[in-house]
Amino acid sequence: MAQSSFPLQTSARYHSPRFVKRCADEFQWKDLSKDVVMDIGCGDELHCCKAILMQFPDVRELIAVDKESTVFQTAHFRNRIEFCVGDIQERDDFKSYEGKMNKILSTDAFHLIIDKEAAFRNVYRLLKPGGEAGFLFYVNSCMNKFLMALMEIPKYRAILKGTSLGNMYPPEHGKQYYKDMLEKIGFKHVRAFEEERNLPFNTDECFKDSILERFRIHYKISPEAAETLQEEVLELYENVVGRRDGKLCYVTVQLNLLGVKPMES
Numbered sequence: 001m002a003q004s005s006f007p008l009q010t011s012a013r014y015h016s017p018r019f020v021k022r023c024a025d026e027f028q029w030k031d032l033s034k035d036v037v038m039d040i041g042c043g044d045e046l047h048c049c050k051a052i053l054m055q056f057p058d059v060r061e062l063i064a065v066d067k068e069s070t071v072f073q074t075a076h077f078r079n080r081i082e083f084c085v086g087d088i089q090e091r092d093d094f095k096s097y098e099g100k101m102n103k104i105l106s107t108d109a110f111h112l113i114i115d116k117e118a119a120f121r122n123v124y125r126l127l128k129p130g131g132e133a134g135f136l137f138y139v140n141s142c143m144n145k146f147l148m149a150l151m152e153i154p155k156y157r158a159i160l161k162g163t164s165l166g167n168m169y170p171p172e173h174g175k176q177y178y179k180d181m182l183e184k185i186g187f188k189h190v191r192a193f194e195e196e197r198n199l200p201f202n203t204d205e206c207f208k209d210s211i212l213e214r215f216r217i218h219y220k221i222s223p224e225a226a227e228t229l230q231e232e233v234l235e236l237y238e239n240v241v242g243r244r245d246g247k248l249c250y251v252t253v254q255l256n257l258l259g260v261k262p263m264e265s
């Protein structure tokens with residue numbers, strides 16, 4: 001297979017270094033040798049933790065959080081990172097950390113969280129007064145639009161039977177929505193900006209391979225269904241998402257959301 005993974009996955013490792021750099025610029029971080037930093041939804045590759053360690057090797061303490069204990073099975077950087085299993089929507093999972101974090105970052109995780117307001121409130125509780133938080137997450141993806149279009153076609157609706165396809169990205173949940181949410185919670189100096197990302201598939205064959213792999217993994221479709229899908233899916237994707245510079249792309253919108261917990265809180 002020419003390209004076995006989705007461009008989104010292969011590009012994930014580049015988001016974190018850029019986002020850590022952006023937070024460092026926006027918040028004017030120079031030296032984190034006195035700071036406790038937490039990464040929410042660290043994942044098994046620890047992209048964000050690695051970026052923090054790379055850019056701030058003197059960071060005093062780094063705490064990696066994930067709701068899945070399995071992500072900590074590979075013991076990377078065990079000597080530099082404290083691991084914490086917890087669901088950021090659940091305050092009780094983090095009681096012992098409340099009010100102790102100088103900085104909290106999260107990359108590519110908050111779009112997966114159902115109750116974002118509860119999660120942001122818990123982040124706020126975890127921060128020290130004057131603490132800073134930065135979140136990078138998806139607020140739109142062409143995949144949702146494509147799956148919705150697929151579900152309109154009875155044959156595919158049957159194939160994808162049982163797949164819950166609620167719209168993860170309601171159009172009104174953009175930068176203003178999340179800025180207002182953070183301000184309501186008490187964050188100050190909230191900055192929110194969106195970035196569209198077009199991740200090209202090298203060839204149409206790469207697209208077909210990638211999309212089929214995704215369907216097999218996420219929707220557990222049968223080999224026969226995969227065959228049917230492979231034939232027609234490209235045309236449908238092209239109609240719904242289009243091409244950029246002649247190439248099929250995975251198009252997403254990421255939100256950069258930054259805020260500060262006031263000193264007097």
Ligand SMILES: C[S@@+](CC[C@H](N)C(=O)[O-])C[C@H]1O[C@@H](n2cnc3c(N)ncnc32)[C@H](O)[C@@H]1O
Pocket residue numbers: 012013016040041042043044045046047048065066067068071086087088089106107108109112113
């Ligand atoms: C796509 S991975 C991103 C990993 C990494 N941050 C990165 O930038 O590559 C999302 C991670 O967030 C975790 N996650 C999702 N919901 C969470 C929650 N409510 N609390 C804590 N972690 C969560 C998942 O288990 C997964 O490991």
